Amino acid sequence: xxxxxxxxxxxxxxxxxxxxxxxxxxxxxxxxxxxxxxxxxxxxxxxxxxxxxxxxxxxxxxxxxxxxxxxxxxxxxxxxxxxxxxxxxxxxxxxxxxxxxxxxxxxxxxxxxxxxxxxxxxxxxxxxxxxxxxxxxxxxxxxxxxxxxxxxxxxxxxxxxxxxxxxxxxxxxxxxxxxxxxxxxxxxxxxxxxxxxxxxxxxxxxxxxxxxxxxxxxxxxxxxxxxxxxxxxxxxxxxxxxxxxxxxxxxxxxxxxxxxxxxx
Numbered sequence: 001x002x003x004x005x006x007x008x009x010x011x012x013x014x015x016x017x018x019x020x021x022x023x024x025x026x027x028x029x030x031x032x033x034x035x036x037x038x039x040x041x042x043x044x045x046x047x048x049x050x051x052x053x054x055x056x057x058x059x060x061x062x063x064x065x066x067x068x069x070x071x072x073x074x075x076x077x078x079x080x081x082x083x084x085x086x087x088x089x090x091x092x093x094x095x096x097x098x099x100x101x102x103x104x105x106x107x108x109x110x111x112x113x114x115x116x117x118x119x120x121x122x123x124x125x126x127x128x129x130x131x132x133x134x135x136x137x138x139x140x141x142x143x144x145x146x147x148x149x150x151x152x153x154x155x156x157x158x159x160x161x162x163x164x165x166x167x168x169x170x171x172x173x174x175x176x177x178x179x180x181x182x183x184x185x186x187x188x189x190x191x192x193x194x195x196x197x198x199x200x201x202x203x204x205x206x207x208x209x210x211x212x213x214x215x216x217x218x219x220x221x222x223x224x225x226x227x228x229x230x231x232x233x234x235x236x237x238x239x240x241x242x243x244x245x246x247x248x249x250x251x252x253x254x255x256x257x258x259x260x261x262x263x264x
Contacts, residue, residue, distance in 0.1 A: 004063075005030050005165055005198045006051055011060035013046055013222075020046045022222045024060070028215075030164070033191045033199040035209045035230070038219035039243050044202045045169060047219065048085070051200065052167050053077045065164055082158035082197065085169035089154055094143040098153050101142055102129055105160035128156040132186055148179030152186070159197075168201040172208040184210045184256075206239070211255030218242040236262070 006028035013021040021043045028034055036044050049055035053064055053074045062069040067077050082105075092101060102125040129138055132152035137145060145153065151171055158166055171187065172180045190196050191212030203209065209216075209230075216233040218225040219242070226238045236249040239259055246262035 003030050004028070005032075005065060006200075007061070007063040008050070009061040011050065011057045011062060013043075013050065013055065014058045020222050021050070021057070024224060026217060026224070026227065028198060028200065030198050031194075032215050033213040034201070034215045034217060035213050036200060036202045036217045036219060037204065037206065037209075037239075037242065038225075039204055041221075042204075042219040042242075043222040044204070044219055045085075046222075048083075048167050048169050048200065048202055051165075052081055052083050079161055080164050082161065082163035082166040083169070084151070084154040084158040084167070084171055086173065087169075089150060092142050094141070096142045097138075098129060098134060098140055098142060098145070099125060099138045101153060102157045102160050105157045125156075125160060128159050129153065132156045133182065146179070147174045148176070148183065151175065151179075151183055155187075163197050166197045166199045168199065170203055171201065172203065172205070180208065184208060188212050188255075206234070206249070206257040206259045209257055220244070 004027060006026065008024050008026040011021060011024040012019060024047065036047060038044050046055065050057055050062055051064060053069060056069055064077060065080055103121060106121050126135070126138065129135055132155055134149060134152050134156065137149055137153070142150065142153065155168065155171065168187070172183055175183060187201070188210035191199060191210050201209070201213065213230055215228060216230045217227040218233060218238055225242045226233045234249065234257060236247055239249055240247045240262070247259050248262045250258045252258065
């Protein structure tokens with residue numbers, strides 16, 4: 001077990017009188033790959049905002065990469081965290097080229113201006129873009145890409161500053177079958193890489209969980225249903241409780257999971 005990357009203790013988030021997260025206790029270590037699963041409205045994105053140092057909890061203690069929220073400079077902490085999310089994609093300048101979108105992650109900014117990048121930065125950006133199958137798109141504008149291409153470029157950008165923690169908010173959302181399978185395969189390769197950062201992936205589909213992920217946290221109505229090693233947590237009983245519907249669950253030889261409504 002590696003060093004501690006995240007520690008949440010009794011974390012509650014309230015907004016407009018509603019509890020979005022309730023008394024969350026969660027610890028993540030550096031050699032782990034976590035998937036956070038739950039239905040819409042379970043609090044998954046809120047949890048990711050907390051561990052991404054973008055949202056302070058109403059109650060509780062949050063420690064990220066050895067820094068405690070509320071006692072540390074979040075502007076120094078955030079560059080150590082890679083994030084790919086739909087909300088980030090919406091902020092990308094429409095004319096931004098793929099190479100520039102990835103490069104600007106070095107400065108934790110969106111939109112290239114007059115800043116200079118050395119050859120090491122450019123080389124790393126090109127290698128990451130190629131790693132996610134987008135080398136042919138390097139000079140294309142972001143707003144001309146397909147949804148699948150956008151998702152892959154976002155992950156390349158999130159990895160650009162060599163983060164210690166990588167957060168992926170529903171990376172396969174909106175993709176067709178081919179796009180989903182291509183992305184899940186690439187994320188599986190990343191998950192199996194011992195040099196990759198600690199990963200937390202949020203989804204509401206078990207079919208989108210790449211092989212190589214080691215731990216799972218199930219959320220429902222802002223509360224933890226189960227958490228721990230993925231083989232122990234991913235059960236039909238736990239998933240049925242999480243989604244409030246009887247489910248059957250199978251795991252293929254490739255390590256992927258498949259859930260279906262239980263047929264009586």
